[in-house]
Amino acid sequence: MSAYAIRAVQAGDDEGIRRLLGAPQPSALLALGFERAPSYLQAATVSHVQPEILVAQHRDTADIVAVVNLGQRPVFVNGERCDVRFAGDLRVAAAHQGGRLLVYLSRKMRDILGESGWYQTIILNENERSRSALAQGGRAGMPFYAPQINVETFTLTGSKQQEASTDCSVRKATVSDIPVMNGFVQKMSRYYQFLPAYDFNGLLTGEAYFRGLSIQDFILVERHGDLCALGAVWDQKAFKQTRVVSYKPWINLLRPVYNLWTRLLGGLHLPPAGELLDYRLVHSPLTTPDDTEAFAVLLQALWEHCSQAGGRALSLSLSANDPRRTVIRNFRHFFMAGTHYLASFSRDSLPVLDERLVPYFECGRL
Known part of the structure; x- marks a missing residue:
């Protein structure tokens, strides 16, 4: 046995x-x-x-x-x-x-x-x-x-100078926007593989899948009155934490100097051993794959929202073939990479996927 x-x-x-x-x-x-x-x-x-x-x-x-x-x-x-x-x-x-x-x-x-x-x-x-x-x-x-x-998770630690968009406007979402937001998710399913089938009404009913989020956390980007991007800043510390248990001795010695540098130029703050890392996650960063302008406006707005709430690091995940990855260069960042797999006990049972669709990954649910 x-x-x-x-x-x-x-x-x-x-x-x-x-x-x-x-x-x-x-x-x-x-x-x-x-x-x-x-x-x-x-x-x-x-x-x-x-x-x-x-x-x-x-x-x-x-x-x-x-x-x-x-x-x-x-x-x-x-x-x-x-x-x-x-x-x-x-x-x-x-x-x-x-x-x-x-x-x-x-x-x-x-x-x-x-x-x-x-x-x-x-x-x-x-x-x-x-x-x-x-x-x-x-x-x-x-x-x-x-x-x-490949799946790449980028952690943004600062924003570089960016050109302002003349076509896009930014605002916070309200309850009355939920039907349009749900319709936007349906529209994005034509472009993304494995996109979560979100129903944002769950934000109002306390659905566990949206724990830590409210409608006020969502940013909408509109172009000529039409929704072209949405996303939210997600603080998961109430239920999911990353604690620094220990540092290598030389890292611990240099930590105060490094933290001073990050305070001036941006970077992930390193807390004392035993304390939690402080970072936020991007929830549902959605635009059409080729709309890098709207994605740049969205990420900048989310970064500003994160910073205003006291956050100094913001993470999101993109597939290696997502055209919007080019926008990441507008930010100081670091990243880690993983590989997405489909697994089964029978090779014949794996789905045949439409290769025209861009794989989608929700950083806060990986």
Whole structure:
């Protein structure tokens, strides 16, 4: 018998999952902890409309040593609304990596998916361990991973001088704008693959998928009276946090000087070890793919909104073939890259995608 019980999540697992996710993740410069306070199960309803969470519990210690959320969310695939699974929050405790735990977890995932089911997932390019164990593993009992495209997450830390648009006007959204905003999402589904099928009425009803957002957080850009861009600044710290656990000694020594430099020229502020990183996320940055003018106006307005609220870093994700990436050069920024995969236990079950559509990724739900 396996040393692990692989099962659906229970309410009593919340603390164990948060302990697992918050364990320090070392990198070349610092160690980070990814937290979900006060409740992982609540945070899971933001990334997935229908969470479906599996855990691995060690039979001897009763510790939660692995977790994955294989839940569903409504997105547009080839222009049609579908409920699509996204594998997120996959984590295996360090002491249990390298064995057969991932195989046991995959068997349970196969029970859920069957032979015809498939899901999306993203693996950071620098995460060699996960890429080797999953996407490049080829181990019996593991799903087949089909690479799609690179996903780039940009963190804006300052704005450069930009030319003002003479055609576009900017304003904050109001409740009366929601029908037009919903119609705009429908229109954008003709251009983007995996665009979330948003119904912004959920902002008014307290829908968990929009936790941390209100209609006042949304910016609208209009051209000659017609909506041409929308987006919001999303502060997720009430349910999702990134904590600096420790720095390399030389980074800690230089941190005060670096922070002074970022205060003058822009950059991500580095807090003392033990404190949280302070950043915001862009929600639903939508324009047509070729409308770089409206996208530039939108990003500038979102950056100003973020700055006025005290934020000094703003993140968004774009696919590597999104024409709007050129606008990022208007901002001081840094980025990290990942690869988008479709995965299934049967190669034949993967969807045939319209390659004319630009893949869409919502930074706050990855």
